[in-house]
Amino acid sequence: MIPFDYHAPKTLQKAMRLVREHGDDASVLAGGHSLIPLMKLRFAAPAVVIDLGGIGGLKKVTAGHETITIGALATHYAVESHRLLPGKCRLLPETASEIGDVQVRNRGTVGGSIAHADPAADWPAAMLALNAQFDIAGPSGERAVAASDFFVGLFTTALQAGEVLTRIRIATPPENSGGAYVKMRQSASGFALAGVAAQVALDSAGNCASVAVGVTGVASVAYRAHAVEDALRGRGLDAIAEAAAHAADGVEEFQEDHHASADYRAHLARVFAQRALTRAFERAT
Amino acid sequence: MPVSKTVGARIKRREDPRLIQGLAHYVDDIKLPNTLHVAILRSPYSHARIGAIDTDAAQNLPGVKAVVTGSDIKDTIGGIPCAATDPEGFPGIKVPHHPVLAIDKARFVGEPIAAVAATSAYIARDALDLIEVDYDPLDAVNSADAAFADGAPVLHEDWDDNMAFTWQIAGGDIDAAFAEADHIVSQRIEHQRLVPNPMETRGVLAEYMRGKDQLTIWSSTQIPHLLRTQLSIMLDMAENHVRVIAPEVGGGFGCKLNVYAEEALLGHMAKTLGQPVKWIEGRRENFLHTIHGRDQTGVVELAVKNDGAILGLKYAVTADVGAYYQLLTPAIPTLTGLMLCGSYTFQNVQMDLKAAFTNKMATDAYRGAGRPEATYLIERMIDIAAHDLGLDPLDVRRKNFIGTDAFPHETGTALAYDSGDYTAALDRAVEMADYDALRWQQAELRDQGRYLGIGFSTYVEICGMGPSAAMPAGGWESSTVRVDPTGKVTVLTGVSPHGQGQETTFAQLVADGLGVGLADIRIIHGDTDAVQYGIGTFGSRATAVGGTAMVHAMGKIKDKVIKIAAHLMESNPQDIVLEDDKYCVQGAPESGLTLAEIAQVAHVGVGLPPETEPGLAESHFFEPPNFTYPFGTHIAVVEVDADTGEVELQRYIAVDDCGNIINPLIVEGQVHGGIAQGVGQALYEEAIYDESGQMLTGSFMDYALPKAHNFPRFELGNTVTPSPVNPMGVKGVGEAGTIGSTPAIANAVIDALKPFGVRHIDLPLRPEKLWKLMQERNDDSL
Structure with missing residues (x-):
């Protein structure tokens, strides 16, 4: 050893x-x-x-009116099984339930997964779609980084030397919003060949007031599918198919291995963007 | 077999309480004082010349007791054996020396190069990093095609090329059949390389007692006696000074039906170091250096009439057997040849096999061993023929089935199928599936752009291996049955169960046969010092052959018990019957004697009939007159997601006929596991080596095994056609599920994609492959 x-x-x-x-x-x-x-x-x-693991204060998950907080050491299962989260933010327990298997979910932590930044991990997609803020402790005090600035590249994040991710904060989604996470598992590891998290809020007419789409497994780093969001904002359910077609736009470096080619991953991103958005719309109404 | 007392009943496995409570003792659970731990340095190159090996730094690491390289042992440990190299069977076969540790050349990634023994497993592992090997990498041969290409690098330079062996089988008049055919249906078919993946990896513990000159090897093996014989040869020791113990063995699936480098190496190290040595295989080592399965690619041609009648089959195939032979490597594809006629009447058949040396791990027996290849290709060809001729695949099967009144049936490959009623199994499965409704549902869904597929597999396979004349190293089996003075029964069986449940099924047979409770019976196996020579557990043989040996030994016991009982009751043996666990004069059960009472007399030795030996123990060695041939029909119902290519297995119906059933619960368990493993081949599993001979799928992160959530609840049924080959009428069920399921799934998926004009897809049926096909065909039609 x-x-x-x-x-x-x-x-x-x-x-x-x-x-x-x-x-x-x-x-x-x-x-x-x-x-x-x-x-x-x-x-x-x-x-x-x-x-x-012995730091008790970092394991807590709370779901308030304004904010949902997840301690970095909370297990995936703690999120999956949280009593209030299904009502307040369905995307979180749904993402947790798609990770690995029961043993993995009982042991693995949300913060560990985020800080590791595996390009096929499930959490980054959800965190991007929920505009999560990551609280980071470091040598010069605390700072917060938005999910969209956090995932920098393959196994690379905004964490600097000496910094530790301590907490994830998410604004509790308003009424008339819904979220969903859809993925295809790599058949051996269970990681995402492609995973799409979508969070939408609808206006009184049932059109998309706000939307965020996170994609994992497809590129060297999880990303926000801004082109999808732009195509959908202000529009209704019938615009999803057209918008979802942009889910792999602008990707510079695709993941590619014997499990799935770049083309297939891009295709899956589009298919799952459509499915995740459709489900998110249904849940919002 | 009627339910007598316990035979035929759903009795829970007696093995399970210890297994699920963590009370079982696998190799790694056996701790001997002073044990040294061994780690193996393995080649990182698929093909390389080995120059100097510098072990000094490793030797000097505190805690390291020995470092062994190929040149240290090449004169003291013989080569790794192969039992299937008879030049009469394989004319011109090349049999390369297979060293325990590579000497001048490494020929696959994972090949053992050196071994370290140290006071802890951690130190041994650390020491591997300190060994410096001078490798000169060579170009790799990563497929049979590459092996046969002009100018291919030659693995074994005693010869000019990589052709390992050829083999041919022919029956009937193949030319006439093809001349008479209305159609020749042709398809290239691949059987991908698979990794057996038992839950327990291999492991060896070896102890040498100098005073007695006795070497004891604990190994996770399926064949303790055959291993003992081979180790005594490799280590040049008297066989009766070598003891092999197979303790609890956590699965084998054929991969532990072998003799491996580590078994001999640890025996040698225990002897030379004077301390016990232990090596427990890591999962990555298991991927690289425990045998693989399948890896045949060939072109099948089927000669058919317009009405679907099959006239003949030709199969020209190459097998990629890896870099060396393991115990049975060349024999495996010959089983494919023997079973090419499947459940069908045609007699004209021909297979031409070429086997290639490649820079990969050896292939050998993996659950089904050669038969899955045969079943898969014939079942696929039936569907392709039905597709080409516009017939229902079910009708083509019925048309070509061997008739129920045609048994025993001699195949074109000179096998004699013992018994069968293929139509009955098919009818039962079709009824369970509600086939007509499924076809109707399929049509409905297609109109909605959803793709349901229904796939059949009507298999027959070889079990109960087998007559010695047809086996490379003995096909008989042995048993000793002993009754203690207190009436407890001990069975010593030559088979070596490792998950098949014979501690339960054999006890059921004894309980009913001798009139004792299950709790009074102990089945001992897997220890060559305790058990008379036997062959082992593989080829779905343990009950059909080993069980029969036990039943015969038990019969001898019973004869003696009855003789003693008759004498004690002043009656005639022919008037004694066993009723309610008592040996009594017919019609007078109240005055009967229990086995314990009679056993006591036999052991006290007073009151025995004249000319009767005291004691109560008998042995029997059983030579089976034939194989047994279980069969069945499997039906898979799948839906393929048109957007992603994902396959959802919606229903799985299996009707298996394994002859008489001793314990339905255990049979179902075997069928469940078998189906899962066969589905693994169909949908998920594939051992991939890249161009340079590196294995890309060397862990569970990259090699996909099926998981529980991939399956629906299996719908099982059975028919019972007893085998005439043994007195119990049993056939065997260890491999049936695997053999039956792969083609059922493939046929279902390909049936689902019929609207896209798909006729064949090679395994595994991964989503991307299916999606691409659907894309291409959609594009074509635009």
Whole structure:
């Protein structure tokens, strides 16, 4: 075994001190579903592992009138099973329920997945569609980054050295809004070959007042499908098919492997954009 | 077989409580003091010359006890054996030396290069990174086509090319059949490479006791006795000083029907190091260096009449067998040849096989072993013929079925099918499926742009392997039945169950046969020091052959018990019957004796009839006169999503006939698992090597196994046509589900895409492949 020091701080302050102290030598451990496999494969060999699992304050999920907050260490299952979320923001538990399997959802964390930024992970799509804000603790204090600025590239985020994602904040969607997440699983890993999260709010005429669409699995990084949104805003259900056709517009670098070609992924983005938007509209009315 | 007491009843498996409570002992659960842990350095190259290997740094790592390379052991450990290289069967076969650790050349990614023994598994693994190997990479051969191409790199340089062997089978008059045909239906068909993936990977623990010169090998194997024989040869030890134990074995599917490098290597290391050594295969190692299945590609031609009557079949095929042979590698595709006639009457048949060495892991027996290939291709060809002739695939099957009154039936490949009623199984499945309603529903949905598909597979397969004359290393089986003085019964069986449930089914047979409770019976297997020589568990043979050996041994016990009972009751043996677990004079059950009472007399040795040996133990070795041939009809109903190409398996109907059934619950379990594995081949699984011979699908992140949520509730039925081959009338059911299901799914998916003019698609039927076909055909029609 490649030796490493293991720390399990009980408070965020202690964790941040350790992160500062060890700098690049340290890796932060949340649910262990990304870092541990990498270490077992010897692709990652941190000298110090800082396990955030003991920090109770980072596990909480709350669903208020104004804001939904998800502690970075909340498990996928905590979101999936939250009593109030289905009524307040269906997209969140629906996305959680599409992740891995029961064991993975019981152990893996929302924050860990977001910070890891796997291009085929499910959360980035939902976070983009919900305009989530990520609270980040760092050496020079706290800052907040919008999801649309957070996912920078393949396994790359806006997190700087010494920074830790602590909390996800989402504005509770208003009345007359609906969201949905639709994906095709890569048949082995369960990650998204393509996954589309859509969140819409309708006006009194049933037309689209606001819309956000996040796409994962398709490109080297999850992205907002702005072209779809622009084509749909102010329009109704019957405009979805036409709008969804733009779901892969502007993608510079597609994911491509023996599981799915770039063309197929782009096609799936369009199909699932249509399905996710249709479902989101239905849920909004 | 009628339900007597326990036989025929749905009795829960006696194995399961220990398995589901974590109380079972697999190889890794066996801990011996002072054990060293072994890690294996494997070739990262698919094809490379090996120069110097520098092990100094690894040797010097604290905790490392030994580093072994190919040159260290090449004179002390013999080659890895193959039992199917008889030049009479395979004229001109090339049999390369298969070293335990590669010597001058590495020929596939994952091939063992060196081994480290250390005080912990972590240290052993760390030490691998310190071994420096001087590799000179060579071009890779990654397919049979590449192997046969002009100028292809040659794997085994004792020869000029990569042609491993050829094999041919022919029956009837193939030329006449093709001359007489109205149509020749032709299709190229691939059987992709698969990874068996038992839940427990392989693992070996070896201990050597110098004082007794005894080597004990615990290995996750299906064949402890055959392994003992082979290890004694490889390690040059007397066979009776080698003991092999197969403890709890977590699945095999054929991949543990083998002799692997690690088994010999650890035996050698235990002996030379004087400490126990253990190696537990990692999942990635398992993907790379435990045998693979299938990997045949060929062109099938079917000679048919306009009315769907099949006259003959030709199959020209190449098998990509990998870099070396494992135990049965060349034999596997020959099973395909034997079963080419399927459930059908045609006698004119020919298969020409060419096998190629490639820079991949060896292929060998994987659940079904050669028969799935045969069933898949004939069942596909029937559907293609029906498609081309405009006939219902069901009608084509019925037309060509071997008649119920035609058994035993000799095939064009000289097999003798023992018994069958193919139409009965088909009728039952069609009724369960409500076939006409399905076709009507299909038509309705097509009008809505939805694509439902209905697929049939009417399979027959070979089980109960088998007569020794037809097997590479013995086809018989053995059993000893012992009754203790207290009446407890112990069965020693030569088979080596690893999930098939014989600790339950064999106990049922004993309970009914000797009149004892299930709890009083113990089935012992998998320990060569405890059990008389046997062959093992594979080829759906354990009950049909091993069970029969036990039934015969039990019969000898019963004869003796009755003789003693008659003497004690001053009666004649022919008047003694077993009633309510008592041996009594017919009509007088109240004065009967239990097995325990009689066993006590047999062991005390007083009161025995004249000329009767004391004790109560008997053995039997059973040589089966023939294979058994289970059959059935499977029907799959799928819907293909026109937008994405995703396949939804909506219904699965399976009517299997495995002869008499000892325990329906266990039969259903075998069928369930078999269907799932066959569906895996149809929809998900594929071992992919890239151009350079790297495996792209070397983990569960990239190699897709079917999961529970992929399946509907199976609708199972059965017909019962007893086999005349053994007294129980059983056939075997370990592989039937796998053999039957792959073509049913393929036929259903291709049926769904019929409106797009699709006639054949190679497996696995991944969504993108189907979507592209639908796209192309849509574009064509524009």
